Amino acid sequence: MPDHLPPTMPLDALGVRLAARAGRLAGHTSSLAPGFVQGNLAILPAALAGDFLRFCQRNPKPCPVLGISEPGSPHIPELGLDLDLRTDLPRYRIWRQGQLVEEPTSIAHVWRDDLVAFVLGCSFTFEHALMEDGIRLRHVAQGRNVAMWRTSIACVPAGPFAGPMVVSMRPFSPADAIRAIQITTRFPGVHGAPVHIGHPHLIGIEDLSRPDYGDAVEVADDEIQVFWACGVTPQAVIAAARPDFAITHAPGAMLVTDLRNSSLAVL
Amino acid sequence: MPDHLPPTMPLDALGVRLAARAGRLAGHTSSLAPGFVQGNLAILPAALAGDFLRFCQRNPKPCPVLGISEPGSPHIPELGLDLDLRTDLPRYRIWRQGQLVEEPTSIAHVWRDDLVAFVLGCSFTFEHALMEDGIRLRHVAQGRNVAMWRTSIACVPAGPFAGPMVVSMRPFSPADAIRAIQITTRFPGVHGAPVHIGHPHLIGIEDLSRPDYGDAVEVADDEIQVFWACGVTPQAVIAAARPDFAITHAPGAMLVTDLRNSSLAVL
Numbered sequence: 001m002p003d004h005l006p007p008t009m010p011l012d013a014l015g016v017r018l019a020a021r022a023g024r025l026a027g028h029t030s031s032l033a034p035g036f037v038q039g040n041l042a043i044l045p046a047a048l049a050g051d052f053l054r055f056c057q058r059n060p061k062p063c064p065v066l067g068i069s070e071p072g073s074p075h076i077p078e079l080g081l082d083l084d085l086r087t088d089l090p091r092y093r094i095w096r097q098g099q100l101v102e103e104p105t106s107i108a109h110v111w112r113d114d115l116v117a118f119v120l121g122c123s124f125t126f127e128h129a130l131m132e133d134g135i136r137l138r139h140v141a142q143g144r145n146v147a148m149w150r151t152s153i154a155c156v157p158a159g160p161f162a163g164p165m166v167v168s169m170r171p172f173s174p175a176d177a178i179r180a181i182q183i184t185t186r187f188p189g190v191h192g193a194p195v196h197i198g199h200p201h202l203i204g205i206e207d208l209s210r211p212d213y214g215d216a217v218e219v220a221d222d223e224i225q226v227f228w229a230c231g232v233t234p235q236a237v238i239a240a241a242r243p244d245f246a247i248t249h250a251p252g253a254m255l256v257t258d259l260r261n262s263s264l265a266v267l
Numbered sequence: 268m269p270d271h272l273p274p275t276m277p278l279d280a281l282g283v284r285l286a287a288r289a290g291r292l293a294g295h296t297s298s299l300a301p302g303f304v305q306g307n308l309a310i311l312p313a314a315l316a317g318d319f320l321r322f323c324q325r326n327p328k329p330c331p332v333l334g335i336s337e338p339g340s341p342h343i344p345e346l347g348l349d350l351d352l353r354t355d356l357p358r359y360r361i362w363r364q365g366q367l368v369e370e371p372t373s374i375a376h377v378w379r380d381d382l383v384a385f386v387l388g389c390s391f392t393f394e395h396a397l398m399e400d401g402i403r404l405r406h407v408a409q410g411r412n413v414a415m416w417r418t419s420i421a422c423v424p425a426g427p428f429a430g431p432m433v434v435s436m437r438p439f440s441p442a443d444a445i446r447a448i449q450i451t452t453r454f455p456g457v458h459g460a461p462v463h464i465g466h467p468h469l470i471g472i473e474d475l476s477r478p479d480y481g482d483a484v485e486v487a488d489d490e491i492q493v494f495w496a497c498g499v500t501p502q503a504v505i506a507a508a509r510p511d512f513a514i515t516h517a518p519g520a521m522l523v524t525d526l527r528n529s530s531l532a533v534l
Contacts, residue, residue, distance in 0.1 A: 181448045
């Protein structure tokens with residue numbers, strides 16, 4: 001248990017969850033519990049959960065489902081035995097009619113018996129695999145958020161859920177781009193292989209200096225731009241669907257699970 | 268046995284070898300025995316074979332070894348039980364002091380007890396896998412040879428064998444380029460994943476309209492150029508080393524083996 005660990009030891013996944021649960025962690029999770037899978041959170045009323053799950057099934061690259069709670073349950077044991085989705089993320093966003101109304105550090109006060117929670121894979125896992133292979137990620141080196149754009153690629157709709165695919169872009173040398181395609185192909189549960197390389201205008205991206213989300217990143221003339229489906233897609237789709245009620249994680253404040261990143265490699 | 272097959276039936280690997288052996292086939296093998304592995308042939312005196320094998324080991328992308336004969340033996344049973352390297356290719360090239368001196372349909376008259384034969388993987392195998400996946404190859408559609416260039420990428424030398432890597436280029440849509448990287452990654456025994464994408468000047472290719480070998484191919488503005496290590500590399504390296512005596516296949520007149528293309532997939 002983390003209570004027994006010396007304070008200089010890095011927290012493991014449970015340690016991060018307990019810190020968030022105790023109110024001692026309200027910020028980003030990006031460098032915490034290295035090696036453990038972090039996930040995007042989306043919580044919807046059960047009446048919409050079937051439509052949303054169908055949306056995820058039809059759009060697995062932006063919406064890779066890692067776990068789903070039973071209706072009314074804030075637990076997903078396969079992602080962490082003790083895990084409590086009401087308290088274990090550092091910060092949440094509460095949406096009503098598609099409007100952001102609150103950014104609390106717990107959602108215990110708004111939990112309902114009809115809520116269904118979805119945990120979706122996140123690029124942290126494949127970024128970890130890239131860095132373990134010695135590939136440098138410029139936005140990480142510069143301490144920025146990855147650059148993201150809405151594209152002209154339409155998601156396959158399901159019920160009220162529809163909209164464009166959001167992608168993240170990372171620039172690489174040609175050799176690293178090839179290697180990055182190989183490595184991320186092994187991780188279909190966290191966006192998988194890129195959806196595009198090299199010609200951003202073909203997917204509706206006109207201005208590389210102005211991402212729709214995150215921070216712009218420099219691209220050298222001799223680099224290849226590599227685009228992955230992004231977990232912002234389901235959040236944008238949920239906001240656009242304007243459900244009466246929804247909860248997501250706050251940007252960067254992810255659910256830290258007990259799964260190892262390497263366990264999501266298909267080979 | 269092919270003698271029992273109706274004449275309209277496509278030849279299998281043994282049928283191609285028997286036709287070459289009988290002198291009924293002296294041309295290209297590219298569309299023959301579909302699904303079977305075809306290989307590049309290089310034959311050297313035993314005194315040079317160790318150096319050449321070391322060269323292949325150090326440069327596996329251009330020189331993937333599928334089989335090696337015992338010194339003096341024209342057989343490689345693991346590639347075909349009946350296989351006779353002196354007769355089973357449609358056409359050969361005989362080199363003396365690095366000069367092409369003869370292009371016979373059999374090398375029985377020049378076989379020696381000190382010769383060692385190398386069979387190296389060839390791009391036909393991964394091209395077959397690409398086409399089976401529905402990816403169109405422009406040079407195939409246009410009935411041309413693939414475009415090839417000497418690059419600024421130096422092979423790792425071994426003994427007298429040294430020189431630049433030769434690459435072949437195929438243009439694809441970005442989505443097909445990603446898929447082609449995934450598919451060819453599964454085939455390390457036949458050049459494997461590409462060595463470069465997108466910026467030919469970075470590997471010393473200045474004029475895309477003038478390949479060093481093969482035929483030029485059009486590249487559209489919205490395509491990605493994908494470059495693979497090429498089996499012309501060992502032939503160019505052998506020619507440059509000017510051994511007293513060497514034999515290779517004639518361009519396009521490959522050894523057809525009993526291996527299935529799919530058997531070379533590592534997964």
